[in-house]
Amino acid sequence: xxxxxxxxxxxxxxxxxxxxxxxxxxxxxxxxxxxxxxxxxxxxxxxxxxxxxxxxxxxxxxxxxxxxxxxxxxxxxxxxxxxxxxxxxxxxxxxxxxxxxxxxxxxxxxxxx
Amino acid sequence: xxxxxxxxxxxxxxxxxxxxxxxxxxxxxxxxxxxxxxxxxxxxxxxxxxxxxxxxxxxxxxxxxxxxxxxxxxxxxxxxxxxxxxxxxxxxxxxxxxxxxxxxxxxxxxxxxxxx
Numbered sequence: 001x002x003x004x005x006x007x008x009x010x011x012x013x014x015x016x017x018x019x020x021x022x023x024x025x026x027x028x029x030x031x032x033x034x035x036x037x038x039x040x041x042x043x044x045x046x047x048x049x050x051x052x053x054x055x056x057x058x059x060x061x062x063x064x065x066x067x068x069x070x071x072x073x074x075x076x077x078x079x080x081x082x083x084x085x086x087x088x089x090x091x092x093x094x095x096x097x098x099x100x101x102x103x104x105x106x107x108x109x110x111x112x113x
Numbered sequence: 114x115x116x117x118x119x120x121x122x123x124x125x126x127x128x129x130x131x132x133x134x135x136x137x138x139x140x141x142x143x144x145x146x147x148x149x150x151x152x153x154x155x156x157x158x159x160x161x162x163x164x165x166x167x168x169x170x171x172x173x174x175x176x177x178x179x180x181x182x183x184x185x186x187x188x189x190x191x192x193x194x195x196x197x198x199x200x201x202x203x204x205x206x207x208x209x210x211x212x213x214x215x216x217x218x219x220x221x222x223x224x225x226x227x228x229x
Contacts, residue, residue, distance in 0.1 A: 034218070042222055044156070100161070101148075101218070102158070103155030105154050
């Protein structure tokens with residue numbers, strides 16, 4: 001069974017810092033990997049989607065990388081802002097059952113002004 | 114283009130009762146998935162519906178059931194509620210596998226269920 005782990009569980013940084021969030025998964029046979037953002041009490045907003053054949057995706061100040069063989073992904077946030085404060089979730093879908101996404105527990109990010 | 118809407122946003126039930134949660138998918142999306150998110154945890158896959166049929170199920174008992182309607186909207190029904198069913202229930206819509214944009218999930222804001 002696929003298990004997804006996110007480290008750290010929480011992170012507090014001053015505004016302007018560059019930061020890296022980590023995600024690891026146990027089964028490398030994935031279909032794709034997505035990073036989501038969740039604000040308190042809200043649903044999830046998709047940030048980046050990386051197909052299993054891709055190495056990275058970029059959107060604005062966000063860059064996500066994927067190393068399928070080692071079961072790792074990172075989300076890099078450049079020049080962090082207080083508005084980036086949220087919980088960031090990583091999710092993978094299995095190559096054999098791509099209807100189902102497995103989520104990590106998330107990293108709660110606080111960017112201090 | 115409308116997003117995914119869920120209702121109700123909050124509700125309180127007592128143990129043993131039944132609940133129905135509703136979801137309207139994003140315009141054009143034909144696949145709906147339901148997830149349960151307990152406090153402080155990541156979402157867990159309950160099931161997915163495509164063409165009005167269940168198309169994949171997670172590790173949830175049969176008292177969790179669903180429906181999808183011809184307009185692609187969906188319902189999640191939970192019978193015999195237990196205290197551990199207290200959670201945020203998230204609905205996500207997408208295109209079906211093989212279609213452009215498949216697996217890009219659009220989530221609703223969720224329905225927060227409290228079981229007393």
